[in-house]
Amino acid sequence: MENPVPDHVPPEMVRDFSLFTSPGMSPTPNGDPHAAVACVHSGPPIFYSPLNTRDGRGTWVITRASDQRRVLQDTETFSSHRSIFASALGENWPMIPLELDPPAHGAFRSLLNPLFSPKRVAALEPAVRERAIRLIDGIAASGTSCDVMKDFAFPFTVNIFLHLLGLPDDRIDTFVGWGRDLLHGDDVKRPAAARTIVSFIDELAAARRNDLLDDFMTFVVQAQVEGRRLTKQEVRGVGVLVFVAGLDTVAAAIGFDLAYLARNLKDQELLRSEPGRIVAAAEELLRAYPTVQLIRVATKDIDFEGAPIRKGDYVSCATMIANRDPAEFECPNTVDLAREDNRHATFGYGPHRCLGSHLARREIVVGLEEWLARIPAFRIKNGTAPITSGGHVFGIENLILDWS
Amino acid sequence: MRIIVQNAKCQGHARCAAHAPHIFKLDDAGYILPGNIEVAEGEELTASRGARSCPERALKLDREPCSTS
Ligand code: HEM
Numbered sequence A: 001m002e003n004p005v006p007d008h009v010p011p012e013m014v015r016d017f018s019l020f021t022s023p024g025m026s027p028t029p030n031g032d033p034h035a036a037v038a039c040v041h042s043g044p045p046i047f048y049s050p051l052n053t054r055d056g057r058g059t060w061v062i063t064r065a066s067d068q069r070r071v072l073q074d075t076e077t078f079s080s081h082r083s084i085f086a087s088a089l090g091e092n093w094p095m096i097p098l099e100l101d102p103p104a105h106g107a108f109r110s111l112l113n114p115l116f117s118p119k120r121v122a123a124l125e126p127a128v129r130e131r132a133i134r135l136i137d138g139i140a141a142s143g144t145s146c147d148v149m150k151d152f153a154f155p156f157t158v159n160i161f162l163h164l165l166g167l168p169d170d171r172i173d174t175f176v177g178w179g180r181d182l183l184h185g186d187d188v189k190r191p192a193a194a195r196t197i198v199s200f201i202d203e204l205a206a207a208r209r210n211d212l213l214d215d216f217m218t219f220v221v222q223a224q225v226e227g228r229r230l231t232k233q234e235v236r237g238v239g240v241l242v243f244v245a246g247l248d249t250v251a252a253a254i255g256f257d258l259a260y261l262a263r264n265l266k267d268q269e270l271l272r273s274e275p276g277r278i279v280a281a282a283e284e285l286l287r288a289y290p291t292v293q294l295i296r297v298a299t300k301d302i303d304f305e306g307a308p309i310r311k312g313d314y315v316s317c318a319t320m321i322a323n324r325d326p327a328e329f330e331c332p333n334t335v336d337l338a339r340e341d342n343r344h345a346t347f348g349y350g351p352h353r354c355l356g357s358h359l360a361r362r363e364i365v366v367g368l369e370e371w372l373a374r375i376p377a378f379r380i381k382n383g384t385a386p387i388t389s390g391g392h393v394f395g396i397e398n399l400i401l402d403w404s
Numbered sequence B: 001m002r003i004i005v006q007n008a009k010c011q012g013h014a015r016c017a018a019h020a021p022h023i024f025k026l027d028d029a030g031y032i033l034p035g036n037i038e039v040a041e042g043e044e045l046t047a048s049r050g051a052r053s054c055p056e057r058a059l060k061l062d063r064e065p066c067s068t069s
């Protein structure tokens, strides 16, 4: 391996742990990657992982939720500017707003905030609910078993998202395939998918410049920051980010949530008989099954809680680790659907807090409400096993439920 | 009771408003409006729940009886 530990990292701070290579991180039938990473809390609060990005780089790993907040709130020391997506293509342009730091970040973020605000999401709710009901009624009518991912989670979330973006939903399978290759594909599929998505967004932007519609890309090509239109590269940065960020995340959350409920019939029955508990329960399931690892780059040398972090080092704030921090959550490895003060890290901390968080929460709550109202006691189908995986974004490939 | 609002720390999670929209008012982008919040009598529990729900720790409880300002 050609990823030697840098000289400034004390050997005793290096640990054999990685979101990519540790046990339970590769695709595993009946896996529980979240429980697998929770074990880091029996070790030191910060350590160095020699191989903790997809391209084989080492990162510092911040395990405490309070330290993650410090890192993510201090954007001067811990920059988000790293062109991760573009570098996979041998290019260098930021995804916007994710890979811009304040103050540049703020202008773009303010532009997008109203489109995804709690108010805007409340207005979208009836359409979201109708979509859920239509899909679940179809599933209930056609039998007593289905693959939740293929038949519900993806068509539900991706359809809502494509509507928002003004994209045709007859291409859902194509888009989901790009997302899967990008997030979970090999070294050939990943850059190919990235390239496809970039050309798709570029073409979409060009089409909207010629022919204005009432949709997201039209908004982006017409929008102004600091008194000027966005450059083509900025339009691409925004379009690619929103496309990639919304494609797979909510579906994965719904998959992990229904897998939990399929294995915990008491909790399932509780929510079915008292749907008023679903909002708090969804919050707890978001805490227990988050999907994203946040990466920052140190802009200067800093000694952080005993770790000699040097300029250019990668720093990982994995939400799945913060959410299992016993200093922040009582019995963190227990799912308690009535948990109070649930200030989890699932949508990140600091200025890059997930732009889609309000939409994601609504979709998850509505999805669970309508699923539980329409599908009787369900279990994981005998002889099948959901395949879960770790990595930069945790995922669940399949979830065959049975309610016969 | 009073809630001290540190606007610079607010990142628009909107968790406070999810607990008590009438106490924690947000702007159109979903971030908390500036200004500390005087909590009406009888609302202390809801207000402290809301304040404790902020992931960024932008809301602080001030339990001193408020001086006449
Ligand atoms: C359950 C589902 C989701 C989860 C767990 C999630 C998680 C996250 C996290 C942790 C971040 C912070 C990344 C960082 O700071 O490095 C983030 C940022 C972001 N998310 Fe989400 N996300 C979800 C759904 C969505 C959806 C549906 C959208 C679509 C609009 C979206 C759009 C974004 C954008 C644009 C950013 C960047 C914001 C910025 O840099 O200011 N996310 N998300």
Ligand code: SF4
Pocket (backbone or CB within 6 Å): B009, B010, B011, B012, B013, B014, B015, B016, B017, B024, B030, B031, B032, B053, B054, B055, B056, B057, B058, B059
């Ligand atoms: S919960 Fe905190 S960060 Fe979120 S809107 Fe309220 S004050 Fe702002």
